Structure formats: structure tokens, C-alpha cells
Amino acid sequence: MVRDERSVTPQSEDFSAWYNDVVFRAELVDRGPVRGSMVIRPYGYRIWELLQADLDRRIKATGHQNAYFPLLIPQSYMQREAEHVEGFAPELFTVTHAGGKELEEPLVVRPTSETIIGEMMAKWISSHRDLPLLLNQWANVLRWEMRPRMFLRTSEFLWQEGHTAHADAADATAETMLALGFYQDLAVEVAALASVPGEKTPGERFAGAERTFTIEAMMRDGRALQSGTSHFMGTNFAKAFGITYTSENGTAELCHTTSWGMSTRMVGGLIMTHGDDKGLVLPPALAPYQVVIVPIGRAEQAEATLAAAAELAGRLERSGIRTHVDARPQLSPGFKFNDWEMRGVPLRLELGPRDLAAGTALMSRRISYPRADAAKEAIPLDAAPDLLSAELAAFQAMLARRAADFRDEHTATVSTWPQFADAVATGWALAFHCGDQACEDDIKAETTATPRCVPLAGEPEQGKCVRCGKPSAYGKRVIFARAY
RNA sequence: CGGGAUGUGGCGCAGCUUGGCUAGCGCGCCUGCUUUGGGAGCAGGAGGCCGCGGGUUCGAAUCCCGCCAUCCCGACCA
Known part of the structure; x- marks a missing residue:
């Protein structure tokens, strides 16, 4: 492959340059004006939405409810749990002025919401009948990071944070493990990551937690990415915020709480797990477009192939396949092939006069594994929906296997x-x-x-x-x- | 916070050493014609307070001083 400004730095040459090239070229993100900030562009945001939708479904299916808590937290809240404040102090954004005046008490922009949610839980919980309290919120959080990296460490990021309160340690521990399971399942089944669930050693624990669990995924440069965490807080936050309940025997008891989070970082994780020197490779479950059809031909041929492409796309959409017809008239087919490869579309169909005459389309897979096979394959148009659904499922499984093999080999x-x-x-x-x-x-x-x-x-x-x-x-x- | 770089049309860069005449190139963009099965061709065109502020000079993208910002490499983190 000719190395010019249109291709990306090879992974083998400089993995982090490769990563940067890909996130920008594939139009997932752009830089924001502020250091470490990230604009998530539509193509990148769609990936996040798909991830989000899947996880949200899992969270709700297990009895959790979504809520929303304020972005601004009184500084004093952060200070109530000693380890928590120590852990987060260096990363905080603090608001000192509002309405043109200096505030009496500075406000912290949430780096995570244990404190404000703890405060509210204390207000809402009074009886064992109020437990467990199972909350989740989708939100942005801000942390001043020393070394930002798109998706992996940005000063503002999007995430989901679950916060729950329980009557006893056993129940809270079960909750902690349940949440860890969400992440592991999401990572493996949806993002096709090679992740390993486990417990953090004391030195790597969340600030304020008694136990921290994590899923660690292997990236293609052999490094590990913490892709989701679940914390058992014991009674630490309950003590700090007065989250207590009256038991069946009438005694006052401290709640045991948990918190757990998955963020836009996981998007970075799937880029670094599946991507190659041609760009992104997306698991079908998270691909904004699972199939892209490139109609080929000019003038009167174009009318025929475009119409056929639209008809095919309609049938694929109706069978649940996210499909896009690349009808840009000014671009050559070759350009489009490279473009969609950069964007990681799992399956591409070429539809030209020759194919139309034969009643087929040329299918090409973004990658194949374990054998690299670049051959395009003619598939019959009338059977396309079923055939492509099966291909997508196979592609998803192939990526997961490829990632797992890579992890095991390394x-x-x-x-x-x-x-x-x-x-x-x-x-x-x-x-x-x-x-x-x-x-x-x-x-x-x-x-x-x-x-x-x-x-x-x-x-x-x-x-x-x-x-x-x-x-x-x-x-x-x-x-x-x-x-x- | 240490170390290293860079700021010049949308993107990538050259020009700076040795100040000078209209600030150039590639990609992209616009228009037209031709083209379309692996990154199209030709012709024409638009687009720039050269990061910001001072200074030196007849004259500054270029030299000097100061500032700001971003990026990359390390220690922290989802």
C-alpha cells in the first residue's frame, strides 16, 4: 500500500499515531477548543449510542431505574469521605464564580456522583422497605487529566454510573458482581473485546471503595485497558452521608452501597482491539452501518444501479440490517471502498451493471480470520437479507474469537x-x-x-x-x- | 509538573538560517467538460489579521523580547 496522506500510520510503526490517525480519519471525533476536550462526531456518537442502548437495556432489565443528578456539587460534599476527596482532588474542576460574583462555597463539577447521590439517598431511605435502592444515571463528568487521549482519557467524558444502596454486605456484593457481569457481557457479546473480569489489588482500588472489580481488555499493542469497573463501598459512603435505615427489628443500620461505571472509553477499546492498518474495524453490533452498498456506473447505468441499490437497502433495513447506500456521484468506487474500510464497515456490497445482469452483488468482508481472504464473493440479490444477517453474525463471532486468540497468544x-x-x-x-x-x-x-x-x-x-x-x-x- | 516539538487558507506542509517586490505547494472546496468494477483527468476559480502583544527597521511570516495555545514522550486516571 502506498503511504500517503490518505492512509494511516501503520500500527507496527507507532501504535499511538495509528490510533490518532484512525479516530480523526474515520470522523469519529474532532478536537475541541479546550485541552483534552473531544467533539464526538455523528459517526462516533452512533457507536456510543448503540453501546449505550445495549447496556441500558441490561440495566433496566435487572430492576434499576434511570435518574439524573446535578452536574454541580457543593465542594464540602466531596470532602466528607476522606479517601474519596484525596483520590479526586487533583482532577477537580471547581466553579468559584457565578452571576458575576464569587461564590460563598465553591462548586465542584462532578468527576463522579457518589457524593451527591449519597446525600440524596440519605434523604430517601428510611426503612428496610426502601431497599435495595437501584439507581443509574447517564451523564457527562469532568476530570482534569494530565495526558488526554481521544476516548481513553478526555477531560470531559460520557458514561453511565450506577449507584445502589442495600441492607447488607451480601446483597451489595451480589449487586457489585451483577454490574461487573453487565460489563463483561457487553464487552464480549457486543464490543467483541477480549476482556477478563477480576478484582483490583488494593493499590488500584477506587477512592473510597472497599473492593473494586474491573474488566481488563487487551489492546492490539498488548496493553491493557480498564473497560468497566464495579465498586463495593461497604459502609464508607453510608457513614459519610448518613445513609441509614431502620431494620425489621427497629434498629438503625448503615446501608451498604455500590457504584459502577462504563464510559466512552470503551469506544477507544474497540478501536484498539479490532482496528488495522486500513483503519477501523467495527463489530456489527456497534457499526452505524453494518452493510454499505456502493452502486457502480455512470449516466443511465447509474440510474439502474442506484435504483437497485435503494431497493436492496430497503429490503435489508426491513430485516433489521443497518444499511447505507453510498450514492455520492462525484466519487469513484475505489475511493468509496477505501473510505468505508477506514470507517470499519463490516460488509460492503458492490452493485454494478454486471452484477445486476447476473442478479447478484459482490460482497466483501472488512477482514477475515483466521485466514486472511480478500476475495469478493457474489451473492444472490433475492436471498441477500438472510445471507447477510448470517454473515454479520459470523463476522461478530469472528471478531470476538480473533480478539480472544490475540489475548491468549500474548x-x-x-x-x-x-x-x-x-x-x-x-x-x-x-x-x-x-x-x-x-x-x-x-x-x-x-x-x-x-x-x-x-x-x-x-x-x-x-x-x-x-x-x-x-x-x-x-x-x-x-x-x-x-x-x- | 519535567522532557521534546509546533503554531502560515478547511487539512498537511514549504518559506524563516541570509528581512524586500504579488506568501507558495499538495490535498480538499467551487464551476465546466470528460470519467466511474480499488484512492479519476483537464481547464478555470474562491479562500490567508503568517497564534497573540510589544520591539528593531524605510520595510518583518522571517530578527529580538514577552505571552498564549496545542501536540508528542514520562509520573495520575474511566
Whole structure:
């Protein structure tokens, strides 16, 4: 392929340059005027909407209700939970003036909503009959990030944050795991990510949480991306905000709360999981257009192929396939092929005079796996809806398998330090760790790798710390990786 | 906050060292004609407070001082 201003930097040359090229060329985003801000363009926003719709359905199906809480939070709220304020203080946007005057109490722009929701929960909950309280909100949050990156770390991002209150720890823990399941299922079934659910080590916990669970997905450069988190707060926030209830026995009890979130970051995750040197590759479940039809021909031929393309698109739409006809008259077919490949459309159909005469269309898959197969395939027009539905399902499964294979090929179970260093240079290492913060810091200083999670799956295992040789702390091997 | 770069039509850049005449190139855009099965061709055209503020000079995109912003690399994070 000729390298010019129309193609992207190859992944092998510079992965992060590749990522940047793709998000802009595919018109997912543009830069906002403020450092670290991101304009999500229609094509990118559609991906988010599809992700959002799927997760929203899962959340509602399990008894949660959507609500909306204010963007502005009194600064004092943030300070009530000691670890929470310490964790978020460096990232806060603070409003000091309003209406042309300095405010008596500064307002914080939410970096997350535990505090304001905690405050409201305290007001709404008084009896065990009010529990569990299962809330979710879709919102934007702001955090001042030192090093912004489109979708992965922007100063403002969109997310969903679930907040729940429960009578006891067991119920809250079950909720925490339920939410983690939403994310894992969404990641694997919809985004086709290779993610691993697990628990964060104490050093990586959410500020104020007792336990933090995560799904960690592997990107094509071997790094890990935290793609969703679920926190068990114990009674920390209940104490700070007075979230109490009267039990059946008449005693006053503290609630156990949870919170969990998935953000626009996941869009970055699917870009880095599936994309290649031709651009984006989208899983059908999240593709704004699952099938793009490129009509070919000029003048009177164009009339015929355009009409046929529109007719076909109508039939595909009616069978639930998101279809787009690229009718731009001034652009050549070759340009359109490259354009839709850049945008990651799973299936493309070419419809020209030759195809029309034969009653077929030429189908081309954005990628194939495990065998790379660039061949275009003629498919009969009358059977297209069923055929393409099946192709899309196969494409979705193929991407998930490709991602999982890639993850497995780049994950090594290691027991020595040299093996460990090797593994985290290109992927993930499964290793025993002593659990000491100093040892974790040492590993990070040497390799830039950090503990991503203790995987939920697998049997308990004991061993010696890969770095210092002390007994392992977590009863299992820990995933270490360089992370985003 | 450290380190490195860059600010010039929508995008990507050249010009700056050695100040000068109308600020140039590619892509994109507009118009016309021809073209359409892997990034079309030709012709014509539009579009620029050269990041901002000062200074030096007859004259500044170019030299000097200051500021601002963005990007990339590290430590933090969904």
C-alpha cells in the first residue's frame, strides 16, 4: 500500500499515531477548543449510542431505574469521605464564580456522583422497605487529566454510573458482581473485546471503595485497558452521608452501597482491539452501518444501479440490517471502498451493471480470520437479507474469537523475573505477587507494568512473588500489564 | 509538573538560517467538460489579521523580547 496522506500510520510503526490517525480519519471525533476536550462526531456518537442502548437495556432489565443528578456539587460534599476527596482532588474542576460574583462555597463539577447521590439517598431511605435502592444515571463528568487521549482519557467524558444502596454486605456484593457481569457481557457479546473480569489489588482500588472489580481488555499493542469497573463501598459512603435505615427489628443500620461505571472509553477499546492498518474495524453490533452498498456506473447505468441499490437497502433495513447506500456521484468506487474500510464497515456490497445482469452483488468482508481472504464473493440479490444477517453474525463471532486468540497468544504464565519482563513488554503476564505496595512500585519502575487484576476465573494457586520471592498474597496469579 | 516539538487558507506542509517586490505547494472546496468494477483527468476559480502583544527597521511570516495555545514522550486516571 502506498503511504500517503490518505492512509494511516501503520500500527507496527507507532501504535499511538495509528490510533490518532484512525479516530480523526474515520470522523469519529474532532478536537475541541479546550485541552483534552473531544467533539464526538455523528459517526462516533452512533457507536456510543448503540453501546449505550445495549447496556441500558441490561440495566433496566435487572430492576434499576434511570435518574439524573446535578452536574454541580457543593465542594464540602466531596470532602466528607476522606479517601474519596484525596483520590479526586487533583482532577477537580471547581466553579468559584457565578452571576458575576464569587461564590460563598465553591462548586465542584462532578468527576463522579457518589457524593451527591449519597446525600440524596440519605434523604430517601428510611426503612428496610426502601431497599435495595437501584439507581443509574447517564451523564457527562469532568476530570482534569494530565495526558488526554481521544476516548481513553478526555477531560470531559460520557458514561453511565450506577449507584445502589442495600441492607447488607451480601446483597451489595451480589449487586457489585451483577454490574461487573453487565460489563463483561457487553464487552464480549457486543464490543467483541477480549476482556477478563477480576478484582483490583488494593493499590488500584477506587477512592473510597472497599473492593473494586474491573474488566481488563487487551489492546492490539498488548496493553491493557480498564473497560468497566464495579465498586463495593461497604459502609464508607453510608457513614459519610448518613445513609441509614431502620431494620425489621427497629434498629438503625448503615446501608451498604455500590457504584459502577462504563464510559466512552470503551469506544477507544474497540478501536484498539479490532482496528488495522486500513483503519477501523467495527463489530456489527456497534457499526452505524453494518452493510454499505456502493452502486457502480455512470449516466443511465447509474440510474439502474442506484435504483437497485435503494431497493436492496430497503429490503435489508426491513430485516433489521443497518444499511447505507453510498450514492455520492462525484466519487469513484475505489475511493468509496477505501473510505468505508477506514470507517470499519463490516460488509460492503458492490452493485454494478454486471452484477445486476447476473442478479447478484459482490460482497466483501472488512477482514477475515483466521485466514486472511480478500476475495469478493457474489451473492444472490433475492436471498441477500438472510445471507447477510448470517454473515454479520459470523463476522461478530469472528471478531470476538480473533480478539480472544490475540489475548491468549500474548498472555504468558511466568515464574521468573526475566520471563515476566519479557511478557509485559509485548503483552500480559500471569504471575504471583506478594501484595506489598513497595514491590508493586518496584515492578512498575522497572517495567511500567502494573497489576491489572486478580482474575475471577481459575482455581486458587499459591506461589512465590515473581519479583521478591515472598509468598503470594492473592491466592491466585495476578495479571500484570502496561495499561492505558 | 519535567522532557521534546509546533503554531502560515478547511487539512498537511514549504518559506524563516541570509528581512524586500504579488506568501507558495499538495490535498480538499467551487464551476465546466470528460470519467466511474480499488484512492479519476483537464481547464478555470474562491479562500490567508503568517497564534497573540510589544520591539528593531524605510520595510518583518522571517530578527529580538514577552505571552498564549496545542501536540508528542514520562509520573495520575474511566
